[in-house]
Amino acid sequence: MEKAAFYQQLNEQVAAIIHGESDLIANMANISAILFEALEQVNWAGFYRNVDNELVLGPFQGKVACIRIPLGKGVCGTAASEAQTLRVKDVHAFDGHIACDAASNSExxxxxxxxxxxxxxxxxxSVAYDRFDETDQKGLEAIVSKLVEQVKG
Known part of the structure; x- marks a missing residue:
């Protein structure tokens, strides 16, 4: 299946599963499960919640993870502090990368x-280097937009 069509289908699946539910954590849990099952070469999928200006582990699928990440630190903390999506081809080359799972190579x-x-x-x-491209980014950003719309009601 062509990747854009795959993400359209995934977006529809997410919309259906979170429809009518405004609880952010419940929706994050189901979205994590959907993404972990649907995406290839992915070894962790989940959320970190911003609690008192620190990222705290939220719903996820995968191996045990770091529990707290300071804003501005690692890929997650940098994306949160800049309020921008970050695609990292090689996490080992990312200055300040926090390695929760040594098997991860891109994020x-x-x-x-x-x-x-x-x-x-x-x-x-992902265990693969350079796993995520612009189509992945757009597809995943659309899923996050769906989550935000549902929470806002």
Whole structure:
């Protein structure tokens, strides 16, 4: 299946599963499960929540993870502090990378912004180098937008 069509289908699946549910954590849990099962070469998919200006582990699928990440540190903390999606081809070359799982080689992190505040980040790790491209980014950002719309009601 062509990648853009794959993400359209994935977006529809996410929309269906979170429809009518406004609880952010419940929706993050189901989205993590959907992404972990659907995406190839992914070894971790989940969320870190912004709690008192620190990222705290939220719902996820994968191996045990770092529990707290300071804003501005690592890929997740940098994406949160800059309120920008980060795609990292080689996490080992990322200055200040926090290695929660040594098997991870690339990563994408998308901020979840509600009312102009970064409330969380979606973090997806891959064992493959350069796993995430612009199509992945657009598809995953659309899923995060769906999550934000549902939470805002």
């Amino acid at each position: 994408i992190v998308i901020p979840v912004i509600v009312n102009n505040q970064v409330v969380a980040v979606l973090d997806i790790d």
